Amino acid sequence: MAEQGPLLALRGVAKAFGGVNAVQDITFDVQAGESVGLVGPNGAGKTTLFNCVCGQLKNDRGSIEFEGRSLRGLPTYKRARMGIGRTYQRAEVFADMTVRDHLMVAERARSRAGRLWKDLCNMSRPTDEECEKVEGTMALVGLTELADTPVSALGLGNCRLVELARALAGEPRLLLADEPSSGLDEHETADLAAVLRIIQRDRGTAVLLVEHDLGIVAEVVDRAVVMDLGSKIAEGSFEEVMEDPVVRHAYLGQSV
Amino acid sequence: MEQFLGFAVPGIPYGCTYALVAVALVLTYRATGVFNFAFAAQAYVAALLFTALIQSAHLSEWLAFVIAVVVVSPLLGLAFDRLLFSRIPNSNNMAKLVTSISLLVGIPALMQVFIPQNYYAPPSIVFNPNTVYFTLAGAPLNGLDMSAIVFTALVLFAMGVMMRLTPLGLQMRGAVESRRLVQLDGVNAGGVVAVAWMISSFLAGFAGILLAPNFSQVQAQPFLTLMVAAIAAAACAAFRSMAVAAVAAVLIGVATFTLQGYLPTQSFLFTSILPSLPFLVLVGALLFHPGMRKLDQATDPLASVDPPLPPLAAAVRTPAMGRVISVLWYVVLGLFIVSMLTWIPRDWESVLNQGLAFSTLFLSITLITGMGGQLSLAQAGLAGVGAFTAAQLANHLGLPMMAGMVVGAAFAAAVAVLLAVLSLRLRGLGLALMTLGAALVFDNIIQSSQTLGGGSGGLGPMNNVDWGSPFGLLNPNGHALFLATFSVLVVVTLAILMIRRGTVGRLLGAMRGSETAAAGIGINLTWQRILIFALSGAVAGIGGTLLVIQQGVANPQQFNYVFSLAFVVIVVTTGVTTVEGAIQGAFGYVIIQKLLGYAPAQFANLTFVLFAFGALTYAQHPEGILEFQKRRSMQRFEPLFERLFPGSQPDAGSQGEPLIAGGLSEEAVRG
Ligand SMILES: Nc1ncnc2c1ncn2[C@@H]1O[C@H](COP(=O)(O)OP(=O)(O)OP(=O)(O)O)[C@@H](O)[C@H]1O
Ligand SMILES: [Mg+2]
Numbered sequence: 001m002a003e004q005g006p007l008l009a010l011r012g013v014a015k016a017f018g019g020v021n022a023v024q025d026i027t028f029d030v031q032a033g034e035s036v037g038l039v040g041p042n043g044a045g046k047t048t049l050f051n052c053v054c055g056q057l058k059n060d061r062g063s064i065e066f067e068g069r070s071l072r073g074l075p076t077y078k079r080a081r082m083g084i085g086r087t088y089q090r091a092e093v094f095a096d097m098t099v100r101d102h103l104m105v106a107e108r109a110r111s112r113a114g115r116l117w118k119d120l121c122n123m124s125r126p127t128d129e130e131c132e133k134v135e136g137t138m139a140l141v142g143l144t145e146l147a148d149t150p151v152s153a154l155g156l157g158n159c160r161l162v163e164l165a166r167a168l169a170g171e172p173r174l175l176l177a178d179e180p181s182s183g184l185d186e187h188e189t190a191d192l193a194a195v196l197r198i199i200q201r202d203r204g205t206a207v208l209l210v211e212h213d214l215g216i217v218a219e220v221v222d223r224a225v226v227m228d229l230g231s232k233i234a235e236g237s238f239e240e241v242m243e244d245p246v247v248r249h250a251y252l253g254q255s256v
Numbered sequence: 257m258e259q260f261l262g263f264a265v266p267g268i269p270y271g272c273t274y275a276l277v278a279v280a281l282v283l284t285y286r287a288t289g290v291f292n293f294a295f296a297a298q299a300y301v302a303a304l305l306f307t308a309l310i311q312s313a314h315l316s317e318w319l320a321f322v323i324a325v326v327v328v329s330p331l332l333g334l335a336f337d338r339l340l341f342s343r344i345p346n347s348n349n350m351a352k353l354v355t356s357i358s359l360l361v362g363i364p365a366l367m368q369v370f371i372p373q374n375y376y377a378p379p380s381i382v383f384n385p386n387t388v389y390f391t392l393a394g395a396p397l398n399g400l401d402m403s404a405i406v407f408t409a410l411v412l413f414a415m416g417v418m419m420r421l422t423p424l425g426l427q428m429r430g431a432v433e434s435r436r437l438v439q440l441d442g443v444n445a446g447g448v449v450a451v452a453w454m455i456s457s458f459l460a461g462f463a464g465i466l467l468a469p470n471f472s473q474v475q476a477q478p479f480l481t482l483m484v485a486a487i488a489a490a491a492c493a494a495f496r497s498m499a500v501a502a503v504a505a506v507l508i509g510v511a512t513f514t515l516q517g518y519l520p521t522q523s524f525l526f527t528s529i530l531p532s533l534p535f536l537v538l539v540g541a542l543l544f545h546p547g548m549r550k551l552d553q554a555t556d557p558l559a560s561v562d563p564p565l566p567p568l569a570a571a572v573r574t575p576a577m578g579r580v581i582s583v584l585w586y587v588v589l590g591l592f593i594v595s596m597l598t599w600i601p602r603d604w605e606s607v608l609n610q611g612l613a614f615s616t617l618f619l620s621i622t623l624i625t626g627m628g629g630q631l632s633l634a635q636a637g638l639a640g641v642g643a644f645t646a647a648q649l650a651n652h653l654g655l656p657m658m659a660g661m662v663v664g665a666a667f668a669a670a671v672a673v674l675l676a677v678l679s680l681r682l683r684g685l686g687l688a689l690m691t692l693g694a695a696l697v698f699d700n701i702i703q704s705s706q707t708l709g710g711g712s713g714g715l716g717p718m719n720n721v722d723w724g725s726p727f728g729l730l731n732p733n734g735h736a737l738f739l740a741t742f743s744v745l746v747v748v749t750l751a752i753l754m755i756r757r758g759t760v761g762r763l764l765g766a767m768r769g770s771e772t773a774a775a776g777i778g779i780n781l782t783w784q785r786i787l788i789f790a791l792s793g794a795v796a797g798i799g800g801t802l803l804v805i806q807q808g809v810a811n812p813q814q815f816n817y818v819f820s821l822a823f824v825v826i827v828v829t830t831g832v833t834t835v836e837g838a839i840q841g842a843f844g845y846v847i848i849q850k851l852l853g854y855a856p857a858q859f860a861n862l863t864f865v866l867f868a869f870g871a872l873t874y875a876q877h878p879e880g881i882l883e884f885q886k887r888r889s890m891q892r893f894e895p896l897f898e899r900l901f902p903g904s905q906p907d908a909g910s911q912g913e914p915l916i917a918g919g920l921s922e923e924a925v926r927g
Contacts, residue, residue, distance in 0.1 A: 054776060055775075056772065056775075075775070075780075077775045077776075077778050078778075080776055080777055080778035081778040085777075088772065088773065088776075092770040092773035093769065093770065093773070094765055094766050094768070094770060094773065094774075095769050095770075097762075097765055097766070097769060101762065101765070105765065105766045106777045106778075108759050109763065109766070109774075109777045110777070110778055112778075115759070116787070118758065118759065119754050119755045119757070119758025119760050120751055120755065120758075121754075124757075124758035124759045163773075166773075167776075167777070169777075170777050
């Protein structure tokens, strides 16, 4: 593992869909334990960039390195095992599972303890240690009371929390959160911001946060990257980039 | 050249009938999102009705044609649309597939119940079958050939004109290009979809009466072959272009007849590979046509997640009730064992033994579809692989059947893994077609080879080998076979329950819920898929071997693809998500079958009718109609238990805001 190098390094990443350049020539770093906001108007290419980092899409050009290792050609699940956790813009939950099961399955997937023969010998009941971890994560995100509810009975807001908790159960070193606050009310959003700060501060997890709610971005991130129409148009502290006239024009153009 | 044309030309009329159905498939698939397996059944219905009207009701040909093809066929399509498919949410691909497969299984069975007579071939329309109208490159074209070619050409031409020149055609073309647009265009969507159904059903009916005169009697089988060829042709067009599908269909007809002419009639290629030609085309299209991989993929901005299944009955009952029910289960089990060993008559004992064997086989469907979330239409074929392996090993190496069963299971698992590897990129419909193709290839090989499959009588014990050995343990005349079969089922059931409760079950649950998110937390989907195929293949192989031991003969007919379809329909009816579902399905199947044996012969097929109609409820009750009833009756008893054991609450609630509503409205905001 590179001692000094960045946790995630994007160099000239590009991705086109037919004629649409969804992501063009994006270059930036995320340091270990750092919290970076990725903002931009609708269709800027934020989700596409996430998909390139996680391997759901293959970038056409450029390189993506995680802890100094190139991710080229690695399938999604291997990237996840390297320590990249992710939540989705369109909540992706496992419909017939309870909240606790979500975390347990993530824990098992992370530790790769799954063996068919263990199942057959009834040796795969959750261990005390696993239960403790799962309870801890649920408490952190505030889902303890819903632990045994099937997610099909939860609202969208809670589903987002389940996704976040599931990603955290995998103990990622980098968390990619795609609009985690959409569908949450004000109160829940404030709680979410608190959770994001805690995981960054206490667990040392780096966070790359996509958000339309600039309030939460301002509160959580150390640094922000602004995208528009697939390109990076600014980078710096949140206040800095918000002062940038290019950003004001592109991003806040409609509201200024 | 002369010889080539002489072989090729007679393939054209068959190719024409394939073309009509292929066009029908593409039209409904593009316009409504339903891949309608049931066109084969509709073609059969039209042919049977046409024939019956002429031969029993003594109507004139023309009147019979109008009633069967112009009136009834489209109405049947309309009924399917209005009563079934229009009620299934667009995103629920599994429900659409299951529904159309149940129609395919149920309708011919229903027809045989109501119209049990055997009809001779109907007349061909307009042209005289005994006249040779023209000779094309030395190949005579008689009236049958002429009517197939001329009417197909006319109908497809008329369709082309309608699609291009009329406003309705324009709307339909719009639907074929993008069914979304039609659906978003609120006013006409339902109408256009209904018209698409009616036209495609008309085409299928027409194909039916054009094909029927070629066979001496009106039976369901040729229509299934027709269907398969049509699917292959439609696949060549990636279910997109009707013109490409029609041309491909004619080419498949021509290629089949040409090869038939050139290949030596006794060769393996002739007997096994040639009938599989449509499948090889289908499999080729699935593997190499890039368009086929995109089937069912959620590129659709309006697609939403499948509505989650309601919690299982076991999950909602109060703990007290759970205890009582599990005690009851043990009591029933005990009674069953004691009864089997004491008072149950021999013939019923063997029926229930079959039930045990089928339970094992059906559990393979619980594994792959219930736990793995993949629809496989090859389960009977995989069971056959296991069964024939065991039977051959017994006959030639004298290996006891129980040992052969293990080898057979391993071999079936290997075949399933091969299938899984070939279809790694396929989902939903693509996977269903791939597995169907595999089942058919297996059928053709095993059925046509005397050495492998034992010919029409099936493969029995040979070389003085006793399948019941050692110690007569598996002798069908004693209780020992019951004990052996029962033990195997218990072992398999326990293994499945363990897997479901364990890590593998959890990982599969995640994969079923969302492949994207499952990969995102580090689950290797490829490996999980191969694993569940292997497990399911092994269990199917075990079930098939048990069945063969029970019957004393391995009959290829018992494992043909129609059974693969029927088995899925049965298990889906009783509940594909639970182990009990498979067992209840199996016992329901053998018991109803046995009871119908006492009724007049025509009712023999009623079993499939019953299950097929059960499976039509899949869209409403994906957890299985039986499971649904259980939950309902349990809720009725709940107050009683509350009173008896106060303070016990259900484990899990099922109320609350549904996830999809939230997901959809959010999409709407984004869009
Ligand atoms: N699978 C796809 N096929 C074709 N085009 C796509 C696909 N996914 C995204 N795009 C296009 O790429 C561009 C970037 O989309 P993306 O979803 O990455 O934006 P975003 O920044 O996440 O926007 P939002 O804030 O709305 O989530 C858009 O123009 C979009 O239409
Ligand atoms: Mg996005």
